[in-house]
Amino acid sequence: MSRSSSTPGPSLSEAFVVADRSLDPATGEAAFGYRLAGDEFTERLTLDTALLGGDADPARVDAALDLVHLVMGTSYYKLRAPSRVVVQRPVSKAQAAVAEAAYTHGLGEFAAVNRLPVPHEVAFDVELRDELPAPVAGGGGQALLPVGGGKDSALALVVVTPATALAVNPTDAQRSVTRAAGVPLVGVRRRLDPLLGERTRAGGLNGHVPVTAINSAISTLVAVLGGFDPVVFANERSADEETLTVNGARVNHQYSKSHEFERLFAAAAAEVGVGYFSLTRQLSELATVAAVAGLPDLRGEILSCNRSYTQAHLGLRDGAAAPQRWCLHCDKCLFTFLCFAVFLTPAEAVAMFGGDPLTDPGLLDGFRRLWATEKPFDCVGERAESAAAMAHLAGSTAWSGHAVVRALGAEAAGFAGVTGATVDGFLPPRGEHAVPDRYLAALRRVLAEARPPVR
Numbered sequence: 001m002s003r004s005s006s007t008p009g010p011s012l013s014e015a016f017v018v019a020d021r022s023l024d025p026a027t028g029e030a031a032f033g034y035r036l037a038g039d040e041f042t043e044r045l046t047l048d049t050a051l052l053g054g055d056a057d058p059a060r061v062d063a064a065l066d067l068v069h070l071v072m073g074t075s076y077y078k079l080r081a082p083s084r085v086v087v088q089r090p091v092s093k094a095q096a097a098v099a100e101a102a103y104t105h106g107l108g109e110f111a112a113v114n115r116l117p118v119p120h121e122v123a124f125d126v127e128l129r130d131e132l133p134a135p136v137a138g139g140g141g142q143a144l145l146p147v148g149g150g151k152d153s154a155l156a157l158v159v160v161t162p163a164t165a166l167a168v169n170p171t172d173a174q175r176s177v178t179r180a181a182g183v184p185l186v187g188v189r190r191r192l193d194p195l196l197g198e199r200t201r202a203g204g205l206n207g208h209v210p211v212t213a214i215n216s217a218i219s220t221l222v223a224v225l226g227g228f229d230p231v232v233f234a235n236e237r238s239a240d241e242e243t244l245t246v247n248g249a250r251v252n253h254q255y256s257k258s259h260e261f262e263r264l265f266a267a268a269a270a271e272v273g274v275g276y277f278s279l280t281r282q283l284s285e286l287a288t289v290a291a292v293a294g295l296p297d298l299r300g301e302i303l304s305c306n307r308s309y310t311q312a313h314l315g316l317r318d319g320a321a322a323p324q325r326w327c328l329h330c331d332k333c334l335f336t337f338l339c340f341a342v343f344l345t346p347a348e349a350v351a352m353f354g355g356d357p358l359t360d361p362g363l364l365d366g367f368r369r370l371w372a373t374e375k376p377f378d379c380v381g382e383r384a385e386s387a388a389a390m391a392h393l394a395g396s397t398a399w400s401g402h403a404v405v406r407a408l409g410a411e412a413a414g415f416a417g418v419t420g421a422t423v424d425g426f427l428p429p430r431g432e433h434a435v436p437d438r439y440l441a442a443l444r445r446v447l448a449e450a451r452p453p454v455r
Helices: 049-053 058-072 093-103 105-113 151-159 172-181 194-201 211-226 259-271 285-293 331-341 346-353 361-371 383-394 403-419 437-448
Strands: 002-004 016-024 029-036 039-046 084-087 123-128 143-146 163-168 185-191 231-233 244-246 249-251 276-278
Touching: 016 058, 029 058, 039 194, 049 211, 058 093, 058 211, 058 259, 084 093, 093 105, 093 123, 093 211, 093 259, 105 249, 105 259, 143 151, 143 211, 151 163, 151 172, 151 285, 151 437, 163 172, 163 211, 172 185, 185 211, 211 231, 211 259, 259 276, 285 331, 285 383, 285 437, 331 346, 331 361, 331 383, 361 383, 361 403, 383 403
Parallel strands: 016 084, 084 123, 143 163, 143 231, 163 185, 231 276
Antiparallel strands: 002 123, 016 029, 029 039, 039 185, 244 249
């Protein structure tokens, strides 16, 4: 074993400490402890006890718990963002690499918003343990599909079979899309320590954390316990585009969805015998939308509005969960509507979304931000992709008369023209990926049935 540390560095009281963690097989509750500035925090996961009755290798369960422990800590670390993280349990080199990426690039947006130095830098004091023996080769289990309830989830649910879906704090939107796809859903309840909210309200730093990294680790733990393999996400290639640049450093809201992070995390997941990849890594957002637009029984069940995934919608406050619907004002709603409009008639789009933001002149700036130098801090596509979509609508009979399209069509066409971006150019798959052949063939069959653009 070896030790990597920062010397000299802050005292332990000034560091963020990834402390202890436990799993109770009787209740299915996993607890993860952290220390920061004299405070102790415990985050809890409640797992289905049916997952705990199998013959999972204890060493791999331990390693999967460590992976969750590491990345989940970003939610508490950010209260003060100290320059040093102390990890009290030995971890593997691959796990340490995932942690370093999550706390640095994964917190890039957090650093930029809070006017901290960018790129964000953190020194880790961690003992590296020996790698686990290679997993015994086998046929693999059923795939596990973490779902958010949006278009990406819908495509994965259709392509990857047989499979079981997974949702962290499942909502009605996630239940609806998995039910429509005929795929069983496993839920995990995640509970933040209430002290986190108190310290945030008292002046602690706040901001975006790498949620996909956290969900990837939770998914890997569930896969190890339940015998699932592989874990399949659906992150498109647009996740590689930076949101903005600060002092020459790329800041990416979607870093933990990027191909770079996928490769790092796949190495850590492989240590516990679980495959990990993104099904849609080669696809643009428009290509995914084209495929889902061709699935009328499923497209009406999706929801990609971040405003509909608050604690109230998740049922984490007193009372019944609030209903989920498209707000049609947030950046993600506008981007998703814009993409679907390329492949749907106005009547079909209104039936799907419950309204038409392209008729509202008050949303001009919201749509324009989608191809601005500083994109919104949200899960939206590439700048050129958004501009190409709006330019396409300006040239279509169905959409050209809508107020927003009339106002922004020429501007979008000019932006797209600089790079030669067109809707048709975004539809073919391209780039690197790690999708196994058996899933790649199924994906190609679904893409072959994709809806053509509305002309």
